[in-house]
Amino acid sequence: MKRTVVLFLVILFISPLTARAEVNLSGRVKLFSSLFLKENTEGLYFNHDSGEFAFKRIEARLRLSGFLSDQISYSVRFDSFSQPDALFSEWRFPESSPLGAPAQAEPFDFFLYEGNIRITDFILDGLDFTVGKQRIQWGTADKVNVVDNLNPVDFANFLTFDPDYFAERRPETALNFEYYFSGFTKIQLVWLLSRQIAPLPYNFSDMVTHDLMPSYVKIETEKKLLQNTNVGLRFSTVLLNTDLGLSYYRGNFGLPRLYGVTPTVINGLEYSYKYPQREVLGLDIAGEIFSLGFWAELAYVRPEDVDGFAFISIPVNGGPSLVKKTFSLFEDSYFKYVLGADYTLDIGTGIYLNAQYLHGFFDETDYSSQAQSLFGFKKGMFFGEIENYILASAEYSLLRDKLTLELGGLVELSGEGHSLAFMPSLEYKIKDLVTFQAGGFMVSGDEDHTKFGSFKKDNILFFALKTDF
Amino acid sequence: MNKKIVIICLSLFLFSMGFGWDVTGNDILKKVDALTVGDEAPKDTQMVMTMKIVSSSGNEKVRELKTWTKNNPDQDDWRLMKFVSPPDVRDVGFLTLSEEQMYLYLPEFHRIRRIASHNKSDRFMGSDFSYEDLGVASFQKYYEAEIMNEDEESWILKLSKKPGADKPYEKIEMWVSKESNLPIKMKLYDSSGELWKEELQENKSFDSYWIPVKITMKNLKEGSWTELTMKEIQTDQGLDSELFTPRYLKRRIR
Numbered sequence: 001m002k003r004t005v006v007l008f009l010v011i012l013f014i015s016p017l018t019a020r021a022e023v024n025l026s027g028r029v030k031l032f033s034s035l036f037l038k039e040n041t042e043g044l045y046f047n048h049d050s051g052e053f054a055f056k057r058i059e060a061r062l063r064l065s066g067f068l069s070d071q072i073s074y075s076v077r078f079d080s081f082s083q084p085d086a087l088f089s090e091w092r093f094p095e096s097s098p099l100g101a102p103a104q105a106e107p108f109d110f111f112l113y114e115g116n117i118r119i120t121d122f123i124l125d126g127l128d129f130t131v132g133k134q135r136i137q138w139g140t141a142d143k144v145n146v147v148d149n150l151n152p153v154d155f156a157n158f159l160t161f162d163p164d165y166f167a168e169r170r171p172e173t174a175l176n177f178e179y180y181f182s183g184f185t186k187i188q189l190v191w192l193l194s195r196q197i198a199p200l201p202y203n204f205s206d207m208v209t210h211d212l213m214p215s216y217v218k219i220e221t222e223k224k225l226l227q228n229t230n231v232g233l234r235f236s237t238v239l240l241n242t243d244l245g246l247s248y249y250r251g252n253f254g255l256p257r258l259y260g261v262t263p264t265v266i267n268g269l270e271y272s273y274k275y276p277q278r279e280v281l282g283l284d285i286a287g288e289i290f291s292l293g294f295w296a297e298l299a300y301v302r303p304e305d306v307d308g309f310a311f312i313s314i315p316v317n318g319g320p321s322l323v324k325k326t327f328s329l330f331e332d333s334y335f336k337y338v339l340g341a342d343y344t345l346d347i348g349t350g351i352y353l354n355a356q357y358l359h360g361f362f363d364e365t366d367y368s369s370q371a372q373s374l375f376g377f378k379k380g381m382f383f384g385e386i387e388n389y390i391l392a393s394a395e396y397s398l399l400r401d402k403l404t405l406e407l408g409g410l411v412e413l414s415g416e417g418h419s420l421a422f423m424p425s426l427e428y429k430i431k432d433l434v435t436f437q438a439g440g441f442m443v444s445g446d447e448d449h450t451k452f453g454s455f456k457k458d459n460i461l462f463f464a465l466k467t468d469f
Numbered sequence: 470m471n472k473k474i475v476i477i478c479l480s481l482f483l484f485s486m487g488f489g490w491d492v493t494g495n496d497i498l499k500k501v502d503a504l505t506v507g508d509e510a511p512k513d514t515q516m517v518m519t520m521k522i523v524s525s526s527g528n529e530k531v532r533e534l535k536t537w538t539k540n541n542p543d544q545d546d547w548r549l550m551k552f553v554s555p556p557d558v559r560d561v562g563f564l565t566l567s568e569e570q571m572y573l574y575l576p577e578f579h580r581i582r583r584i585a586s587h588n589k590s591d592r593f594m595g596s597d598f599s600y601e602d603l604g605v606a607s608f609q610k611y612y613e614a615e616i617m618n619e620d621e622e623s624w625i626l627k628l629s630k631k632p633g634a635d636k637p638y639e640k641i642e643m644w645v646s647k648e649s650n651l652p653i654k655m656k657l658y659d660s661s662g663e664l665w666k667e668e669l670q671e672n673k674s675f676d677s678y679w680i681p682v683k684i685t686m687k688n689l690k691e692g693s694w695t696e697l698t699m700k701e702i703q704t705d706q707g708l709d710s711e712l713f714t715p716r717y718l719k720r721r722i723r
Binding site for chain 1: 569581586588710
């Protein structure tokens with residue numbers, strides 16, 4: 001019913017627009033399917049047989065964009081994901097819901113991915129104002145932007161290993177003011193009307209408590225108050241032929257942080273999570289030296305002072321007794337950074353190389369030593385300590401760019417071990433606007449001390465078929 | 470006898486060096502530059518381009534772009550290109566301010582990406598033009614020209630790459646129209662001296678300028694070709710410098 005209302009509203013929205021102004025319609029239909037190559041019965045994140053489908057879904061996008069006047073434009077994007085298989089379990093037939101909605105027999109999701117209006121020269125000459133759900137560029141690195149805390153990483157889709165969603169960020173609802181002193185120098189103020197919350201994978205709660213059952217996850221929420229909104233400020237310019245940006249963000253961690261563990265009689269261990277606040281000062285640059293492209297980002301992060309707590313057992317009168325211990329959850333401040341470069345080797349039609357050295361993945365932070373020892377935070381785990389990575393890819397196009405071969409990879413250097421994730425893929429343009437893609441996600445290395453190594457038994461092969469219109 | 474042979478040889482040598490004509494190759498190239506990127510070029514242009522890409526097997530793709538160019542006689546020209554169609558590339562933009570300052574706008578990610586000059590030899594959106602072919606830099610800066618021949622319609626120049634010039638074409642044979650003083654044909658040779666591409670250019674008198682209205686680039690190694698047709702051409706509109714900035718690069722097009 002809810003979806004019907006949304007669809008009705010979409011049609012209602014489109015009709016007057018098409019009558020009054022030009023509307024550009026575009027979109028995509030994509031089938032993504034992946035298979036596990038090995039059996040994994042004790043996986044940290046996935047349990048499966050060899051040859052079992054990991055994901056099989058159809059994605060459809062519809063974008064409407066256009067102008068209401070010379071200075072006012074709009075863009076709306078709806079996304080839909082559909083799982084073509086009916087839900088079949090030991091206790092449920094693939095029946096539709098009582099009202100005949102097909103969502104259970106053929107589950108699908110439909111939502112507003114993006115919807116914004118942009119007004120150029122708003123109030124003042126040189127002031128552009130974008131309001132609504134939008135992606136905001138913040139930084140210069142290739143995907144792994146450590147200074148970008150405005151658009152949370154889509155952690156749910158990250159674990160599909162669909163290359164289109166690798167470290168992909170989600171649009172947020174914001175008021176975005178960009179004032180241009182000149183075409184290259186601007187100051188940008190972004191007011192985000194809510195906290196930035198990254199989408200988490202299905203069954204995330206089970207994942208975080210997997211090893212200590214029975215357990216219970218409690219998430220601290222806050223009221224939707226004016227003071228609980230986030231803000232970003234960025235100054236950017238070009239200096240000595242180098243793009244330069246300085247930024248400030250005050251907001252929350254996009255991923256939940258464990259700050260307390262309480263033993264309870266009813267629930268067993270109760271894990272307390274929250275989305276703490278932080279301030280981030282950022283510096284980003286991009287340019288070229290001797291035709292080698294380069295970029296760098298540095299983020300100085302100051303998390304709020306969060307009191308973590310845990311109950312520890314101490315001997316009292318010869319017997320054990322639980323005592324609540326509180327401590328600072330985070331270090332006072334810490335750095336994250338990324339350095340990257342790209343170059344095209346003049347071999348054949350040209351081999352494009354791209355490499356980045358990353359200190360601090362999007363989910364990592366610097367915990368206090370007490371939090372590390374009591375909660376087990378360490379390098380080599382999701383939501384763990386900051387570690388280092390090398391991300392690299394080589395791309396080669398053949399047949400007049402109809403066929404593109406890419407060997408992507410990631411080396412995780414956790415300190416206690418390392419892992420290597422290979423992401424080879426090929427993309428073939430069957431026709432103009434129709435693309436076939438196939439590839440894999442294969443991991444080797446230390447299974448126990450690296451986060452990507454933990455996917456060692458979850459190697460997948462995938463293929464995708466995309467049609468744009 | 471020996472004296473005669475010496476005189477004949479000297480005459481041939483001088484002739485081959487360009488002393489046989491009133492002008493030199495570099496003079497003609499200077500004129501070409503003046504008309505395309507120099508003092509005598511339109512101060513700015515605005516046009517719609519249709520790009521037809523035809524593969525060796527005959528498959529055809531068509532793209533439409535809007536382009537704006539601003540002439541800067543003392544430095545590299547600025548060019549902004551925005552794709553209008555097909556839908557998967559609509560609003561993709563490319564801004565060239567110099568060979569060392571290029572930006573690509575990807576609307577899907579709302580992201581402006583700085584493009585380093587190592588990409589300049591890459592194909593432009595799958596066509597037979599490289600980013601550099603569509604650039605707006607002076608020939609004189611990178612090539613020495615000498616006259617190879619002439620016919621009724623054109624001068625035929627041989628352009629040799631200057632030492633240290635970072636250009637993909639080692640040698641260019643250029644047919645320059647005597648009427649428009651613009652190139653009408655070019656043969657482009659790769660670094661090994663092999664003939665790589667052939668470019669044909671149709672120019673038309675427009676306002677007080679000669680403007681290319683159709684450029685066909687043939688990739689002779691691959692058997693493919695791309696045709697650029699220009700329409701809705703406007704010149705000297707007084708385009709604001711602000712148009713050639715990242716702000717406008719990411720602006721949606723009407």
